[in-house]
Amino acid sequence: MDYGSARNSPFRNLLKIFCLLPTVAYAQLLHPGDAKYEEQAVRGVRHRSVQLACGDVVAPMVVFWSFTKLGSLVPRAVAISNGIESKVEKASAALGQVSLRNGTLEVSDLQTAAQGRFMCQAMFEEDGEIKVGYFYIELVVLVPVPKPFLQMTDSTPVEGAAVTMTCAVKEGTPPIEYSWHRHTNREGAVAVAEAAGGLLNLTAANRTHMGWYACTAHNEVNSQTSDRMYLDVIYGPDEPVINVEPFAINQNGFSANEQEEVILTCLAPSNPPSHYVWFYNSSQIYSGQKYVIAKISRTQTGTYTCLAQNALLNTRTQTTIILTVYYLPEGKPSCTPVPAANFRDIALQCSWPGGFPPARLRWVRAGREADAAASYSNATRIQRGVDVQNGSSYTCLASHPALREDAVCTTTVWVPVGNPTCSAMATKQNEFLMLSCDWAGGLPRVTLWWRDWRNRVLGGLKPSSNIYVMQSNSTLGGKEFTCIAAHPLQARATECLVRLDVPKLAAERTEVLLFEGGEVQLACALQGPHLGSEVFWFNNKHQVIRPDAARYRLQQGDAWFNLTIRDTEWMRDSGTYHCAAVNAVGNATVPIRLRVKKYPTPPNVTISKLMYTRQRTEVQLEWVTQGSGNLTGFVVQRQEAKKSSLGPSRSAARAWETVASDIEPDIRDHRVGGLDPAVVYAFRILAVNHRTTGHPSEGKTPADPPFNAYPAVIGAAVAGMVVAAVASLLAFQYIVRNRDNNPRLHDLLFGMAGPEAHEHISTPEDAETAAGVAEAETGGELGGTSPPVGEASAECHPEPPTSTQEVPPAPDLAADDPPVNVTITVTATP
Known part of the structure; x- marks a missing residue:
């Protein structure tokens, strides 16, 4: 262990505590009863995992593991822990993958080098005292046996030769034991009694020793089985045996019936399998184990010899039989x-x-x-x-x-149960009529023949089934034909009657009523025998309905025929439809009247509000209904009414365009978007009852929205008026007081205004245009109405001078001259 590198490592505290172990151990020498010593032996398996417990210490304060390999007296550090942190010595990797948890040393992927003595030194607390324990573990590493290797001295011996097999493994903890098995398809796996340990000696191999051999090596750790080897014993051929099919023997040998298939099979046990050669009267006729005579004849009576050969051993055997062929009548009685x-x-x-x-x-x-x-x-x-x-x-x-x-x-x-069944059908597009009479079964079979309504026999007599074909003719409608059935066990003949009927049709309903837009089904059915009738449907315009028609769907069963009309329309689908049937002797038709009704007219609609938004790209529309009636929704339409002064010129008004068609019946307002601000639109609304549309409302052009800058505009107007009024009063007072100094200014303001002073309006359209422009500029609804043209919205009257000087009187105004009015117009632009 590199203690120099550990000096600054996280485990320096572990080292400090470990250094206390000698001191504590010395203390234990003074009190030897407080130390623990245990020894035990543990067995582990190489490449597996083993756990080494540090005695019965549960939570040691310090644990130190060391290892002494076999033949050495020097212990080497493995791992150390203080209960919180642990460290594993790098050199311990030779033992396996070592880890330390709670004092227990776990070695994964155990190596053979780990066999030896492990020692655990633990310092722990018990009854309030610190104690030290020494635990010795003798670890024995067991080695599993690998897959054995099987060898055979001769895998293809001749029967009677000696064969030796050996089974060996490269390693494994002794003792190692061996077992042998032979596997064949017939017997399965069988234990080999002749084996002794890893050696199997067959002094005289025979055919019973053939099979797949395998050996199994096992010790106290595991067991492994070798790959299989096949022992193929060469022998034969034995004396051949000839088998004859069908098997029939007589005093001379075998017999066979002429024209039968005769199979001669030769079997001579041999390994490798025998090669067979057949001889007939000493002449070679075939090579193979099985000789087949497809149809044997009387000329093939004689001796047959089978020769068996073993090509590997170059040995052969043979046998001979005599085959007699009898001549039987062909077939069976x-x-x-x-x-x-x-x-x-x-x-x-x-x-x-x-x-x-x-x-x-x-x-x-x-x-x-x-x-x-x-x-x-x-x-x-x-x-x-x-x-x-x-x-x-x-x-x-x-x-x-x-x-x-x-x-x-x-x-x-026997006579069949029941009665004959007869029927008639048309063939080749109703060109021919086929009368069919059947009564299967019976022995002898029942004899059948046909008679017409004049009791004449048609065709001939036939057993079990009699079919008579004749030309179609409309005169055969309603005629009867009889099938007669006779049998020796019946005292009287049995009859079956067929009537050629014109088709009969019946309609489920002859008159059908529904509202337009729905789906209706018309149905008719054939009644009674219909002689293979073909059924067609004709629409209300007397046209044949084809199966691939888009608006129609045809369905049919054995005797019923349905016509389904999708998405019905009032004018298009109302009328009489026909179900027609045609067969070889006539036709029939049944009319079905279809009445498609329109839904009642919904109530009228009036637009109550139609106004642009600020950007003039959307319109808010509100409406009310007038009168009673059912409705299922509303439709909003628009058209370009005229060009706007804000945009480029456009062409004349266009057709009405639907902009909303899915409005619920309980809704009374809608917002229409996607408008061009440069275009003036007209809008109208219609009520809808399913497919019936009510009268459209009158077309209206949207109004501009209320101007929301009224307070600012009014405030600015009032302020301007006040300023103008004050300025005017001051000016008037100045002019009045200085009348003599500025006589012309005085006359200009207070002089008589002639008729030419009024603005001349040439046409009424100009007046309306001027009023419309003024209304558009002021927002249309600025609160109250504008004063009439020519009237003053505000009048200013000059006050008399307060000076004591005499003021010359004003000139008299003519009685017919109108007074002078001053109109102040304030225009606010948003």
Whole structure:
């Protein structure tokens, strides 16, 4: 431990306390009963973790760990702690990853070099006294065994040769024990009894020793299994065995029926597998283990030899059999009942022609011989239909020398349950009519034929199913056709009737009423047999509705047909629709009237307020409704009314443009934005009831907003008036007092004003324009109305002079001359 570097480290307090250990130890020598000494042995596994406890001390004040390796007497420092801080010596990395917690030394990734003696010196407090403990731990490091290595002297010995296998490991704490296993697909894993430790000696290997071998090494720490090695013992071939399929033997060997598939299989155990060669009457015919004769014939009777060869050992064995081929009739015996004597009797027929000798046939019933004698190749027996019960079974037995037992052919006479089913349908776009009659089952099968309404037979007699095709004709509507079914077990024939009906249609509702904008479904259905009728829908303009029409949707089932009209309109969709059906013998149609109603007209609307904002880019609109009626919303429209004096000239007024269409019915105000300040707009509003629009309100142009600078303007005007009035009075007083000095000034102010002094207004439009400009400049609503043109808003009357001098009287004014008025106009610009 580098104590020089620790002098200025955070662990200098630990060193100071550690230096007290000798003093405390000396004190313990004086009181030896107060010191603790313990020894124990601990076993650890290399590369794992081990914990070394410093006795039973719970919270030591100072702990110092040291280590003495085997064969040495010099201890070396490992770690030190004062209960708060701890330090691990760098050199202890040779022992593993060392850490110290609460006095316990933990070594992770334990190394073999850690085997030796560890000593823990602890200073702790007990019963109010400081004591020292010495704890010695003998650590034994156990080494696990690695994966064993398996060796084999000969992996492919010839049967009877000696084989030796060895299993070894590179390291591991003894004692190390070994176990051996052999694995095969048939037996699985089996323990090998011949093994002794890491050595397996087979003095005479045979085929039973073949398999995958593996050894397992284990000690007290772990166990490991080696990779598997395969022992392949070479042997054979043994004496071949020939198997014949199908298996049939006779006094000379094997037999087979002609035209059967015969499989000859040769098996001679061998490793490597045998190579097989087949010989027929001493001539080589095939190479392979299995020789297949697809259809054996009588000419292939003879001797067959199988030769087995081991190519590796160059050894061979062989065996021979005799195969006799019998000639049987082709196929199997067939037996079937057929109607006879005009469907009154049943003829039981059994046949199996060919073969040598011919097959011997005879009929039996319920395990008893029938009255009829046996015959060859063909056998027939007649039974009266009335004497045969439904479900009676009859058996035909066939005997032949090539058969090991009689061939059996069984038939059951029965009549199907129920009745025949018949139908009519049109084919090839209604060009032909097809009458179909079916009654499946039964043995013999039911015989069917057709008759028309004039009792004439159509076509011929057929079993189980009878289809008759004829040309379509409108005169066949309502005509009946009969299918007749006969069977020997039935006393009377069964009939099935088909009527060629013109299609019949029925509508779910013949008149449908709804408001526009909704979706309506018109439905019709075919009633009764409809002979494959095709159904079409015609709209209110007598046009066929195609399946790909955008506003229509066609749906249909087996007998129902629906037409759905989306987004109905009053003028466009009202009218009569037709559901039409067409088949090969006629057609039918059913009308359905659709009435699409408009929603009632909503109440009228009047604009109660329409005013620009300060920037003239938005308008605040308010309105009220007049009268009664339902409504679902409002629509706001605008148009350019005229050009503004603030902007460039524009073209004439345009059409009304909708600027808001989703206003709720309970709303009575709306703000419209996106306006051009240079354009004068006109606005109107309409009430809407679903799709019905009410009368539009009158178009109005927005007013300018109230001017909010009124107090400043009025104050400035009043101040100006006061200043002007005072100045005028002073001027008037000066002029009056100096009348003689300034006679012209006096006459100018107080002289008579002639008619030419008034402003001439040529046209009324000029007056209105002047008034409009003045109103626009003053904001339009400056409180109160402006005085009429020509009247003074403020009159100034000169006061008489206060001087005692005589003032000459003023000249008399003509009676018809108007008085002089002074008008002061104040214009405030925001």
